[in-house]
Amino acid sequence: MSHEPFDTLAAAWAVGALDGEERAVFERHLADGCDVCEAELRSSAEALAAAARSVPPMIPPSQVKEALLRRITATGSARRETLPPRRLVWAVGSLVAVLAGAGFTATFVATRYEARLGQVAREAAALRASVQRDEAALREQIAVYQGAVDLLRDPATQIVLLRGLGPSPRANGRVIWHPVAGGHLFVANLPAPPPGKAYELWTIGDAAPQPAGVFQVDGSGRGTYRIGPVAGGQPVKVFAVTLEPEGGVPAPTGPMVMASVK
Amino acid sequence: MATSGADLLRRIAAGDREAFAVFYDWYAPVVFPLILRIVRERADASDVLQELFWEAWQSAGRYDPARGSPEAWMVMRARSRAIDRVRSTRRRSSTFVAPLDDAAAAVPGSERARDAAELAEDRGMVRSALERLPGPQREVIELAYYAGLTQTEIAERLKQPLGTVKTRIRLGLERLREVVQASP
Numbered sequence: 001m002s003h004e005p006f007d008t009l010a011a012a013w014a015v016g017a018l019d020g021e022e023r024a025v026f027e028r029h030l031a032d033g034c035d036v037c038e039a040e041l042r043s044s045a046e047a048l049a050a051a052a053r054s055v056p057p058m059i060p061p062s063q064v065k066e067a068l069l070r071r072i073t074a075t076g077s078a079r080r081e082t083l084p085p086r087r088l089v090w091a092v093g094s095l096v097a098v099l100a101g102a103g104f105t106a107t108f109v110a111t112r113y114e115a116r117l118g119q120v121a122r123e124a125a126a127l128r129a130s131v132q133r134d135e136a137a138l139r140e141q142i143a144v145y146q147g148a149v150d151l152l153r154d155p156a157t158q159i160v161l162l163r164g165l166g167p168s169p170r171a172n173g174r175v176i177w178h179p180v181a182g183g184h185l186f187v188a189n190l191p192a193p194p195p196g197k198a199y200e201l202w203t204i205g206d207a208a209p210q211p212a213g214v215f216q217v218d219g220s221g222r223g224t225y226r227i228g229p230v231a232g233g234q235p236v237k238v239f240a241v242t243l244e245p246e247g248g249v250p251a252p253t254g255p256m257v258m259a260s261v262k
Numbered sequence: 263m264a265t266s267g268a269d270l271l272r273r274i275a276a277g278d279r280e281a282f283a284v285f286y287d288w289y290a291p292v293v294f295p296l297i298l299r300i301v302r303e304r305a306d307a308s309d310v311l312q313e314l315f316w317e318a319w320q321s322a323g324r325y326d327p328a329r330g331s332p333e334a335w336m337v338m339r340a341r342s343r344a345i346d347r348v349r350s351t352r353r354r355s356s357t358f359v360a361p362l363d364d365a366a367a368a369v370p371g372s373e374r375a376r377d378a379a380e381l382a383e384d385r386g387m388v389r390s391a392l393e394r395l396p397g398p399q400r401e402v403i404e405l406a407y408y409a410g411l412t413q414t415e416i417a418e419r420l421k422q423p424l425g426t427v428k429t430r431i432r433l434g435l436e437r438l439r440e441v442v443q444a445s446p
């Protein structure tokens with residue numbers, strides 16, 4: 001198939017380097033419709049996005065967000081009145097899988113997910129119903145230790161280390177995790193939670209943190225918990241523990257006390 | 263059941279401010295380092311970031327999930343707005359050449375780049391995806407993507423034939439795709 005020179009032109013276009021006559025030629029080719037080039041550009045854009053994510057995240061100055069929210073509040077209602085109703089058809093189906101960035105160190109995990117954990121709490125209303133159903137299902141599976149040995153025999157089982165953060169630097173733990181069967185959490189040196197509080201475990205994949213159960217620790221700071229499989233078999237990239245009301249919450253609200261080490 | 267960036271954009275298109283706040287918290291920490299790398303000045307980067315998300319608020323309805331992830335959508339716009347900012351700054355001040363010089367200083371083989379990479383590894387930090395490309399490929403992609411040079415300008419700057427530059431860009435992008443796909 002003689003699609004060349006467009007493969008080479010598409011690469012230069014993807015990084016913004018195409019110029020002159022070649023740029024005009026390529027853009028005409030694109031305008032005529034070419035599935036090969038479109039797929040190529042899409043794939044390059046995803047790779048460049050993954051490259052951007054492989055750099056440690058940085059929290060921008062808080063004034064930026066404040067200014068944006070003020071701007072939106074000032075103009076948002078006017079905007080909705082003047083625009084005609086949107087009649088957009090949204091593609092059904094899976095998103096292009098968000099690629100995992102190069103592994104973060106625990107510090108980066110903490111920086112990145114602490115921000116997310118705090119913010120995601122505000123989505124609680126939308127998520128609450130479905131999360132509570134999940135939580136009920138997870139609670140049924142409380143059979144700590146049972147099956148742990150079987151899991152360890154399975155080559156797909158991983159052992160993930162957890163490290164204490166912020167309020168509990170000495171805490172440590174591990175999760176014996178099987179991508180299909182779920183797993184077990186074991187923690188040590190975690191201080192007993194204040195009255196009315198408990199620790200809540202979260203699994204974090206490509207989207208919002210999912211509650212994975214509430215657990216307590218004994219007088220010596222040890223605790224165990226059976227973790228159910230993640231709904232839909234979504235891959236888990238990070239395990240995290242936060243301090244929450246003892247009944248558990250559908251989205252994290254309290255401080256993160258432990259997170260998995262990459 | 264998990265909320266995705268595409269869900270958030272759909273809610274933003276319907277005027278949902280809460281969804282916008284969450285969307286900002288998810289994506290601003292990813293695009294901010296990219297913008298800062300291109301424009302260099304934190305104040306400029308903050309301006310570009312604000313305009314980028316303002317534009318996202320206004321044009322969320324045009325996002326089409328079939329064409330790519332929300333992250334790719336935002337990263338592509340972030341890069342392009344940041345390059346626009348550098349170009350307009352450079353037009354206003356003919357002596358403003360820092361981004362190019364810094365970009366050159368950051369290419370592999372230079373002392374600063376090597377120091378930074380070693381420092382990163384000493385700290386146990388993971389090398390970024392671009393840092394894992396062979397030097398010549400990384401160099402052309404960085405000059406194009408971060409410094410906004412065209413392939414002709416890159417060829418002049420590196421004193422290499424245009425064909426060599428084109429090949430390196432293509433191979434570099436292919437390698438980048440492998441690198442990010444191989445990451446866990």
Ligand SMILES: [Zn+2]
Nearest residue numbers: 006034036037
């Ligand atoms: Zn084509």
